[in-house]
Amino acid sequence: MEDKQAMTNVVTLTSDFGNKDFYVAEMKAAILSICPNAVIIDITHEITKYNVRMGSFTLATATPYFPEGAVHVAVIDPGVGTHRRSIAVETRKNFFVGPDNGLLILAAEKQQIVRIHEITNLRYMLPKISKTFHGRDIFAPIAAHIMNGIRIESLGPEISEVVKPDFAQPMQKGEVILGEVLHVDSFGNIITNIGKELISKIGLKSLAKIELPSCDLKLKFSKAYGEALPSEPLALIGSHGFFEISVNQGNAARRYEINSGDKIIVSAF
């Protein structure tokens, strides 16, 4: 590429705050008051309320595409104001700021964690800290200061043990893979935790046999949604490398009554 890549000013936000209230805007205000040239990108604020697992998956999915130096703030935080710690994570590529409840770690580990510090230094927080909205009072200002060049070593003591997120690993048993639904997107695509490498190990090529809680399916294993007829179901490797079940121009999750966390069994037909 002939374009010289400037250092990024990108700060991303991920939360369960929704787009109706003023919470997200207050976080942005806090960031821009400290780092006026931050470029703030919303990953999403429509994570299901209190669903740390969905936030964790979303963050881990989206963050690899952001440039070096980006700072990611995530807040799904039912434990705000209690003894749960606030943490900042430096990886080889980006920074992550949020609660120590597993939300940040899946994403951070994909970029190789360099260090994790607890956030305790009041100097980099808002002057008045509520017990119910650390997104605005702690995480947003910390992210802005990191973007301004403050080292995460200044934020508080280094720590080694953090809360890990709770994701099942897919398992191969002979010619069969036992997996789990990671996410249902707004198109109704059923995204599983089964990666494309595992799929090729069982020799799945043209027809997939799939067991869902609601029914058994025999689906064409395709490359693109449009290879099926409108309303026809299909299986494919999605844009993040996971095995997905879709309905072309339809909603697979609704048709098969599937939710995140459901078990799935896949084999070649």
Added chain:
Amino acid sequence: MEDKQAMTNVVTLTSDFGNKDFYVAEMKAAILSICPNAVIIDITHEITKYNVRMGSFTLATATPYFPEGAVHVAVIDPGVGTHRRSIAVETRKNFFVGPDNGLLILAAEKQQIVRIHEITNLRYMLPKISKTFHGRDIFAPIAAHIMNGIRIESLGPEISEVVKPDFAQPMQKGEVILGEVLHVDSFGNIITNIGKELISKIGLKSLAKIELPSCDLKLKFSKAYGEALPSEPLALIGSHGFFEISVNQGNAARRYEINSGDKIIVSAF
């Protein structure tokens, strides 16, 4: 803080336009056509349609966190195209642009109003002004010109009387406070108009007696949501200094069938 705060370029938008249509994008296009380096922040566009009161509260809640010099545009405007005036308000900290229907004044008064001008100068509006979308044709370009340095004295005549928003004040009667629900957020938190000073005046410390239209409650008065068990209700002072009723990881407004505007009576137990 060691960071030098640059002059802000922040223009905020608040409306009932929703996120589905093209109205918000057209306002942003109008702003960026006049002030290309504006940093546009959405406070929210999901205000309940035509609900000036909810817009007024939202604006007053979020704007204190924005930096000096920010320009706030708000459009909840059932009277657009009729005789209602367009106004620009300068406060000691920020600027506010929108219809003269009470929407801006609660927020502006929190920052001490310096002057209010009616917007009549066509020179700072779009060339063609519709009768139905002043957000794009008048308020957005005016905000962009203010961000570019145009003084609000240039926009039209100074005025002294404006429409005031309609909010009930909480009342203390002996050991009891009579208040009102200001807002129900997307978590179902019930935010009242009762400030923390009033709560401390009635000596409320550990247990709150609360009368709602639907039921009477005796709730633990807590500091953080997580001090209650999941699904357990609690009362607390929220992140904006108001008395709130919440359910930890649940939805208090749905459980108690509460809407904005409902009456509430609070006392110490």
Added chain:
Amino acid sequence: MEDKQAMTNVVTLTSDFGNKDFYVAEMKAAILSICPNAVIIDITHEITKYNVRMGSFTLATATPYFPEGAVHVAVIDPGVGTHRRSIAVETRKNFFVGPDNGLLILAAEKQQIVRIHEITNLRYMLPKISKTFHGRDIFAPIAAHIMNGIRIESLGPEISEVVKPDFAQPMQKGEVILGEVLHVDSFGNIITNIGKELISKIGLKSLAKIELPSCDLKLKFSKAYGEALPSEPLALIGSHGFFEISVNQGNAARRYEINSGDKIIVSAF
């Protein structure tokens, strides 16, 4: 205007991806990784899934307000990964990037098309191209490179035939106009394809006779919503120059059970 207009950095995004998933954020990440100073504006991501027609109308409605040099990316793309082509369109004012399925052309034609190129040059795409998410892997990086100054002649071969969007033209038959509902907005305003010139040709001044699939109406032809009483229906020329049916502070589409695509017959009373 005394303000010198700088060259714009605006890249807009229009899609049916919704605001819940990570797809939009990944497109923004791809853009900012290549063009760090891009100013990304969402037109909307709440186009009804797979509805190219609604996307086409939305894009054509919003884009005229954006400054010269803006790059518009649109992705409603049921044919992603199949033989449908990717295209970049240069007009006299802006650039458009997206699938060759009719989505871009209505908007582009309003600005006079200069040239259209198929996108085939891998050099300006992400290194790994999925078969299901060209928004992130092709359209976003292409838009960023165009903003960086790459000429669209470098993207692939020039083409002359593209897929045209499918919109009915209104027809005048004597004193009557036969038209169609183009869009129902989130206020329930019914926006038709009948322009104000056609309305003046049939001499419609104070009272409109309207035939809808569900009922016949006789409506005041007004200038502003507020000229009707609250809950009263009215007809007017909306802010984009089209004949609209509205209910002041109410929802006309719900009241008259109208959807996009419905037929409408208008005459003067």
